[in-house]
């Protein structure tokens with residue numbers, strides 16, 4: 562049974578299905594999908610629509626690589642799929658980090674290269690693209706404010722363990738908070754256990770404003 566209440570927006574899920582998101586955001590969406598049956602079904606429906614559109618046209622204007630990415634996703638062989646385990650290594654399932662994310666973070670939570678950022682808070686960058694979009698793991702002690710709110714562009718926060726509260730809402734494992742610079746917010750980890758989350762931010766290149774246009778050829782909307 563899923564208890565996820567806060568999901569991926571239509572706009573971002575469409576961008577994911579069209580293969581136009583920066584890698585850091587792709588990672589956060591894929592991680593949410595691994596925890597959320599509801600969004601996984603929505604993504605599969607979008608990918609099916611996109612696949613049908615691509616089959617009937619060869620002239621759709623798309624971002625470079627988007628066609629390959631969509632076709633690969635439809636075929637279930639995404640090129641960004643994590644490499645297979647090294648021969649001889651035993652990969653055990655991590656209870657906090659779902660598989661797409663665990664591959665980026667060294668395999669499991671105890672392998673994460675945390676760096677202290679003060680106040681008991683720790684972070685570890687797990688993906689940063691040429692576009693500047695960055696995915697980082699955050700470890701926030703219970704009762705502590707979630708730091709590093711640059712408020713430059715879109716940010717997406719996915720809870721992996723524990724919970725935080727913000728603007729009267731509670732975000733637990735699997736929940737996603739999507740915010741931009743227009744949202745003045747102060748997430749605070751719930752008292753008690755630490756909150757571990759994946760926080761993704763845009764870089765200098767703001768894709769969020771372009772998203773409707775990027776996804777347009779994909780869905781012909």
Ligand SMILES: [Zn+2]
Pocket residue numbers: 565567568569593597598599600601
């Ligand atoms: Zn969802």
